[in-house]
Amino acid sequence: MTITPPALSVFEALESEVRSYCRGWPAVFDRAQGSHMFDEDGHTYLDFFAGAGSLNYGHNNPVLKRALIDYIERDGVTHGLDMSTTAKRAFLESFQNNILRPRDLPYKVMFPGPTGTNAVEAALKLARKVKGRESIVSFTNAFHGMSLGSLAVTGNAFKRAGAGIPLVHGTPMPFDNYFDGTIPDFLWFERLLEDQGSGLNQPAAVIVETVQGEGGINVARPEWLRALAELCERQDMLLIVDDIQMGCGRTGAFFSFEESGITPDIVTVSKSISGYGMPMSLALFKPELDVWEPGEHNGTFRGNNPAFVTAAATLDTYWADSQMEKQTLARGEQVEQALRAICEEQSGTHFRGRGLVWGLEFEDKPRASAVCRRAFELGLLVETSGPESEVVKLLPALTISPDDLDEGLRTLARAVRETA
Template sequence: MKLHTLEKPSLHVFDQLESEVRSYCRSFTTVFATAKNAKLWDKRGHEYIDFFAGAGALNYGHNNEAIKEKLVEYLLQDGVTHGLDMATTAKEHFLARFHDVILKPRGMTHKVMFPGPTGTNAVESALKIARKVTGRSSILCFTNAFHGMSLGSLAVTGNKFKRSGAGIDLGNAAFMPYDGYFGRSVDTTAYIEKMLDDPGSGIPLPAAVIVETVQGEGGLNTASRGWLQKIAALCKQRDILLIVDDIQMGCGRTGTFFSFDEAGIDPDIICLSKSIGGYGLPMALTLLKPEIDQWSPGEHNGTFRGNNLAFVAAAQALRYWENGELQAEVAVKSRTIRHALEQMVKRDGELGGEIRGRGLIQGIAFDEDGAAEQLCAIAFKKGLIMETSGPRSEVAKLMPPLTIEPAVLEQGLRLLAESLDELVKLRTEKRPFKFKGKGVG
């Protein structure tokens, strides 16, 4: 695939009319027009392989045919599109499907709350109900966590740059070291337990602990099964609610539908968004154990919590979880990615790359500042879309659709390998390379 540099695309309309807050379009400097599964094409007809998947909102690919068919059918029947929290046939069907396909097989009795259409809505509602139920105000969260861009979610987010955008002090949160923060030999749960139980630590008993099993924005840091089990036990012993933020890692991104399935833990509250909408349509869920569902009617609401098109798409997407086929495919593709990354790091070891992540969210963390950003910029010129991750954007992150064709996955990995070789050459020659930044999924 040749470099996509024949003619510079015009971004004049966006430069002139859109807010300076725009971010991803500064890195992916073209105007996209069409997309299918794991590929996009810009208005010039240039093809790109998508290792970004809408920041994890497109686990089932762009314009999934089976889901699109259901959406078109629903629209042609004049189905209700906007319904607040009114009962509709689309919502009824989704709730029944989610119970039968996801909750019931796992023995889960969680109630389904529709908090609003985005991930941060799910987190905000989880924090609110935890405080209401326990009567406590503090939330225990973790280094390098990312939970959203609204004030409550930002308060439990670790990134300094993102937090500074709030413009006010962010409180009622206590940060603790994530698994591996001091190296794999240090069990941070012992530190957390000591801080919670010591009356002189200054740390109050929190209403909840909120955790990601893999920190998508925080650098692909991965919590071990044992660490997650200790956190769950710590919460249960102290009557602290456990919230798992599965917004980016859920819906199969790590291999199983919930990212915590293999850890064998039982969260009190689960936040879902992004790919739960099936087709990239805005949708979020907050799953609550029945005894925690203590809301008064209307106590938390939102105009667009009844996105019926998303209900239709989400119900159809659940077909992927009726058997183990997709999960098995993800396991194979995960091994393909891991092997390819291992070969790259072994061959181009000058940059000190470390492989992180699991499932279909993996990447390379670099010791050298700017290396991951440069790699993503080079890859984009070759026709591969991927983003960076981590507090210093030090991780080049691969996050293709779960449905990516094996041949397309291999092609994308070859482009990545070529990009890494070019990066090593650039670094060796110490030639300057500018990168304009990234966004926030």
């Protein structure tokens, strides 16, 4: 497919230089359905990006769209702050019946604002309030958001530098396999906690991603997560799992931590919780941690009722049984086989992932960006991740068909070959 970059004069004239995705994908998109996007010139793109994981059920999913249209047409409440509404009640009941009760999870639900970083900020604030301490431990190559509290527990140097001020009260520790298996798990962390001369203030909490998405698709082993949970319990620290990108079924189970058998104290959820790509986030926490005073943490857009509508429809449609989880794991095997074939053909490449989040890493780091550019020219949307953008990141919709998934994987393999 030959693509002529469009004239983007209005974007270039009026929009900030901070824009990023449009630079890698120089097209003006007009429509989207399922796993495909269409630009205004009629080109079709297979989407392995899925709104950075906010479109797990595809673009304009017809079931969710119908629920949303019906709600809007009957003049359902759009903006309600944290007032009680029928849409919120329907979501909470569906979330309780389809997600929390079947997993025996006791969590209270908080609506902290529209984005993932809102959920992280609320989680950090709550942990500090509960424990009466300031320090939060995060992990190397972590990404938790772009607001100041979230940046303080984010590893990426480029994103941290954008804060413009010191980022304090966050301490990084090595993520799983950071030392390639040469150092026992948590040796450094536990030694610092127990040494009165280490200079590490007793942390209120630890925040972790079970799979680091922006950090390069680094997958924590279940046994590592279990050991982390045990360490937190021994040392009187809360365990926060950031499930913003890896939750809502991305790794197979609804929550990415389910495989490890742990029950975090606090969980942050966003991106695909609305199912339809609309802003919505949750902070989930054990009941004994619900020490908020009314209005102590609030925000104008913390009650997005149209998002509640599509979220409830998503849970009732896709999470009333185990079919979605089984399908995701099957699609994941399809991706794994394709990536293994690419790595066998191309030296200097490695792959890793779970469910339907996968990364293809290149030892020749700039090549990952070249692969993404060539994939776009061939009609496939993929982005890079990792501290040096050395990983091609695959995030197809969970609802993608086997044929579309196969087509995208063939296109990826071609892009890899043609950039060798």
